[in-house]
Amino acid sequence: MPTLAILIVISIMFYFFYKVKSFRTKAPAEKSWINTKANIAIGNFLLFFGLNQIFIYYNSTITIIVGSVFILLGLANIILGYRAYRYYLPIAIEEAAQNKER
Structure with missing residues (x-):
């Protein structure tokens, strides 16, 4: 399924983007907010990866x-x-x- 492979790559790219953005941010609440976006992106990666494994290797019980x-x-x-x-x-x-008021 090339669609799932593309979604896997996009989600891992978003994860790395948000992690780098989080490291570069100084404000603690904004850093936590960006980390939650990274958490959602890695969740999408795991979801799409699991779906891809099931669709490709559905004959094996262990893979399922x-x-x-x-x-x-x-x-x-x-x-x-x-x-x-x-x-x-x-x-x-x-x-x-x-921070804007300061």
Whole structure:
């Protein structure tokens, strides 16, 4: 499935982009907010990788189990990352407004 391979590459690129952006950010709330985006991106990577494994090697039981574990871990990262994203977004906006006033 070339579509899943493209999504895998895009999601890992977003992960590295957000990790580098996080290292370059000084503000703590903004850093946490960007890290949650990286968490969502790595969750997408795990999800797409697990789906790709299941679609390509669906004959092996072990591959289906490992792919299912990747899918579950990816979904957990996406869900928990989104919750953290919603939590840190207003804090990061407030922090940016305070830094702008200075």
